[in-house]
Amino acid sequence: MAADGIVTSPRPAARLRAGRLWYRVKESPLTLVGAAIALAVLFVIMAAPLLAPYPPDKISLAARLAAPSPQHLFGTDEVGRDLFSRVLFGARASCGIAFAIVIISTFIGSIIGCLSGVVGGIVDTAIMRLMDVFLALPALILAMALAAALGPSLFNAMLAVAVVRVPAYVRLARGQTLSLRNRTYVKASRSFGASPAYMLRWHILPNALSPIIVQATLDLGGTILTAAALSFIGLGAQPPTSEWGSMVSSGRNYFLDQWWYVTFPGLAILISAMGFNLLGDGLRDMLDPRLGGR
C-alpha cells in the first residue's frame, strides 16, 4: 500500500459529460421546453420545402384572405398566399438571420474583447470607449439608423444588428480576459516562454468561452425580435420574401377582420424568441458556476 501513496494514477475518469448534462437538464423542464422549441425551429429551417403544403410565393387570387381551414391551416393573405407555408419559410429568414447575426457578433466581439484585454493600455481604453458610445445609443434606433444608411435589405439589416450587438460581447470577453490574465496558469505559461498570441488562443479564449456561449444563446431571442422589428418597419426583408416581421407589418391593415394574418407570424416570433430565451436561461444556470448549479 505504501507504493500507492507515491505512485498515484487518476481515478477512473468522471467524464460522463453528456450524462451529467442530461441529469441537469431534466431537473429544469423550462430548459427542456426551450431546447425543444430551438430544435423544432432548426428542423423547420432545414425542412421547410418538405413541410410546406404550397410554395411560399404561390399567388391564388381565388382564395384571398381565406380563414384558417384544412386547406390553409393558417389562412391566406391578401393575394392568396398560404400563410402556413409562408410562416415555415419565414423561419429561414427570421431565425436564420438571427443565427448569422449572433455568430458574427460573437466572433468579432470576443476577438476584439480578448485582444483589448491582453494588449491593455491606450488601445484598450480606445476600444472600450468606442464600445461605450455604441452602448449609449438604444440598440434598435442604432440598428435602424445603420440599416437605413446601408439601404433596406435583409443582408444590410443583418449587418446593422450584428454591429449593434458587438459591444456586449466585447465587454464580456474583455472582462473574462482581465480575470483570466492573472490566473496562475496564464502566468505559468508566460514563465515557460509562451507568446501572447499563443496565450490568447489556448489559455484565454477557451476559458472565456462559456459565458460568451450563454450570452449568445440568450441573445438569439432578442435578435429575432430586433430583426423582425427592422423588417416590420420596412428596413429588413423586402417583399416578396417571407419574413415574420414583414408579414406582421403587411397583415396589420387587415387585423380587425382577418385576425389570422398577423396572429400566426406574430406567434412564430413570440414562440421562437421565447424558446431561445428559455434555452439560454437554462444554459446559464448550468454553466455559470457563480449561480451554484443545482
Add this chain to the structure above:
Amino acid sequence: MTEPSGDVLLEISDLSLEFRTYRGPIKALNGVSLNVRAGEIVGIVGESGCGKSVTMMAATRLLPKGSAHITGGGIRLFGNDPMTLSERELQHVRGRLVSTIFQEPMNALNPTRRIGEQIVEVIRRHQRLDKAAATSKASGLLRDMLISEPERIMQAYPFELSGGMRQRVLIAMAFSCEPKLIIADEPTTALDVTVQALILGLIKHKAMSTGTAVVFISHDMAVVSQLCDRLYVLYAGRVAEAGTTESVLAAPAHPYTRALIRCLPGLAPPKQPLEQIPGTLPDLLDPPAGCLFRARCREANDRCVSVPPLAAMEPARRAACWRRIEETQAA
C-alpha cells in the same frame, strides 16, 4: 566553506523595486543582492511579503508592467539585463533557460486542455521535436516524477488529478526544456505534509541529475534546510543574512534568522507553546529609517537607527546586523 564555483547564472545587485499604488509607492525591495551559480540549490527564506517572490519575478520580468518600477540596482540573468530584452528574447529565456514552478498547483494548469497537450506544447516551443518525439519525452519526464502510467495521465484533464499529481506535472513541465535555472516559488506550500517530502525529493533529485540550478523560495526554514546548499534570509525587501545552509542553521547571525529558527515546531521542546516573532513587517509604504527589523528585535540598540550593511562575518557568510558587526570588530 567557500561558495561553489561555476558560472554565475543570476546576479542581482542592490536591487530596489517599488509598486506604485494610489496610496503611494510600496518599497517592496530595498537593495537585495544575491547570486546563483550553475548547479547549486539556493534557498530564499522569509515571511510573507518580504520580497522573496518579487525578487525572482523581477529577474524573469514577470511582474505587471504598469505598477512595478525598478528604482535602483541591476539584474544580470545569463549575462543579460532582462529589462533590456525584447519580448521575443524574453520568450526564449523563459522556458529554455529559466523556468518557474508556482505555488498553487491547483491553478497552474489550463483547465480546458489535456495534461499531455500542455507538456508537449512547452517542449515543442523550445525544441525542434516532432509530436511523437515530444510526447515520448513528456511521458519520460512524468515517469521521472514517479507517475506510474504517464500515458493515462497525459490523456487526463487537470481536474482529474490531485494537487500532488498536478505539482509533479508542473515540475515535469519546468524541467522539460532542460533549463539551466529553475525558480521554485513555494512549490509545496499548498500541499499536505506527506506529499511535500516527496515533491521536495523529486525536485532535488531531478535537479542534481540534470545539473540544473534551483532557487527555492519558501517561508519554511525546515523545508529549505533539507534542500538547499546556500540560504538567503530576506526581511522587508533586504537580505538579512546569507551563507551556507549548515553555517546559518548552526549559528544564525541575524536576530531575525534566530527568531525564524526558534519558531520551528520540530526544534522546540514538546508541549511548549511555539515561539512567535512579536510585531509585524514594517509598513513598506513608509518604511522606518535604519534597520527595518529594529522594532521587533530583542537586541536593538542605538546604532540600529542607521541601516546596517551586509557585512562579511566569516568566509562565505554575511549578515546585516550592527550587533554582529560590533562583535566581529571586537574579536
